[in-house]
Amino acid sequence: MACKVRDNWTCQECGAEDSLEVHHICKKSVCLKEYGWSIYKTNHIDNGITLCTFCHRRQHIENLWRKNIKMFRAIIASNSRG
Numbered sequence: 857m858a859c860k861v862r863d864n865w866t867c868q869e870c871g872a873e874d875s876l877e878v879h880h881i882c883k884k885s886v887c888l889k890e891y892g893w894s895i896y897k898t899n900h901i902d903n904g905i906t907l908c909t910f911c912h913r914r915q916h917i918e919n920l921w922r923k924n925i926k927m928f929r930a931i932i933a934s935n936s937r938g
Contacts, residue, residue, distance in 0.1 A: 863906035869915075872908035879907045879915055 859878045866873055880887075881903050887893040897903065907915060 858901045859904035860906050862901060866906065867908040867911050868905050869907055869911035872911075875909040876906055877909060877912045878904045879912050881905055883919075 860876055865876060867876060880898065882891070882893075882898070884895075884898045887898045887903070888895070
């Protein structure tokens with residue numbers, strides 16, 4: 857709720873004012889495992905941004921595509937070396 861208040865109850869991507877959710881900027885599992893953050897820090901207001909449902913879903917889809925593209929490039933690179 858603190859993120860929504862800070863962001864004036866507005867999606868920070870499109871400006872929508874309804875169907876709001878808080879998106880973790882740094883994914884909880886990544887922050888805990890790779891950066892050694894505490895649960896408190898992963899849920900801290902600085903690790904959140906207010907997005908509407910549509911923009912939140914789009915953010916996750918874009919992150920998935922970036923991850924897959926990175927994986928495919930690594931596979932192609934390793935196959936071209938062999």
